[in-house]
Amino acid sequence: MIEFRQVYKRYPTGQLALYNVNLTIHAGEMLFITGNSGAGKSTLLKLIALLETPSKGNVLVGNMPLTHLNPRQIPSYRRKIGFIFQDPHLLYDRNVFDNVALPLLISGMPLPDIKRRVNAALDKVGLGRKTKSFPLMLSAGERQRVGIARAVVNRPTIILADEPTGNLDPELAQDIMYTFAQFNDLGATVLIASHDHGLVERMKKRTVVLQRVEL
Numbered sequence: 343m344i345e346f347r348q349v350y351k352r353y354p355t356g357q358l359a360l361y362n363v364n365l366t367i368h369a370g371e372m373l374f375i376t377g378n379s380g381a382g383k384s385t386l387l388k389l390i391a392l393l394e395t396p397s398k399g400n401v402l403v404g405n406m407p408l409t410h411l412n413p414r415q416i417p418s419y420r421r422k423i424g425f426i427f428q429d430p431h432l433l434y435d436r437n438v439f440d441n442v443a444l445p446l447l448i449s450g451m452p453l454p455d456i457k458r459r460v461n462a463a464l465d466k467v468g469l470g471r472k473t474k475s476f477p478l479m480l481s482a483g484e485r486q487r488v489g490i491a492r493a494v495v496n497r498p499t500i501i502l503a504d505e506p507t508g509n510l511d512p513e514l515a516q517d518i519m520y521t522f523a524q525f526n527d528l529g530a531t532v533l534i535a536s537h538d539h540g541l542v543e544r545m546k547k548r549t550v551v552l553q554r555v556e557l
């Protein structure tokens with residue numbers, strides 16, 4: 343379970359991004375976060391991933407306030423989380439397999455295990471036949487799928503996606519959403535920030551609307 347308790351976020355510039363957010367996300371839920379540009383969608387996801395910290399209030403994951411994690415616990419906490427960005431930020435001089443293997447290589451996993459995990463992740467996103475392709479040989483939708491495979495290769499229990507379909511045409515966007523729904527069916531908690539209302543409505547999941555703070 344992920345809980346926001348009276349969470350405020352003000353950036354050092356003085357910009358207030360979140361104002362008194364109270365939200366409970368159940369384990370295994372798939373939730374959409376919508377709202378206009380600047381409403382704080384990315385900020386909310388970043389607080390869960392510990393890429394930012396709240397100015398006030400608490401974010402709890404599995405009943406643990408994230409502010410209570412000590413620095414040595416943070417890497418293992420982060421491994422529970424897969425983060426997908428609008429732009430997948432792939433390494434263009436590495437093939438698909440190597441891009442997805444990267445987080446596992448960094449964690450020091452033995453090579454045979456890496457191969458098994460990477461192939462499984464690529465199969466799940468429908469790219470099992472493209473392991474040797476380089477990113478420039480792929481379509482935008484396929485590149486986004488590589489980013490998703492890389493985010494899930496560690497088998498995260500929480501998947502956070504920030505405008506994952508922003509650069510894609512409607513059909514590809516719908517496909518990507520179904521891919522997230524499959525990971526949710528397998529038990530992951532999935533949070534997706536999106537301003538594509540039509541797409542979000544079609545998925546028929548709980549949706550939280552953030553409003554831009556005018557203070």
Ligand SMILES: Nc1ncnc2c1ncn2[C@@H]1O[C@H](COP(=O)(O)OP(=O)(O)OP(=O)(O)O)[C@@H](O)[C@H]1O
Nearest residue numbers: 353355357358359378379380381382383384385386
């Ligand atoms: N690192 C930062 N430093 C200062 N202000 C920031 C920073 N990140 C975000 N903001 C500001 O905080 C507010 C919320 O931003 P955020 O990116 O969370 O919104 P968003 O809903 O994801 O927007 P978008 O849909 O345009 O991506 C905005 O006013 C933004 O300019």
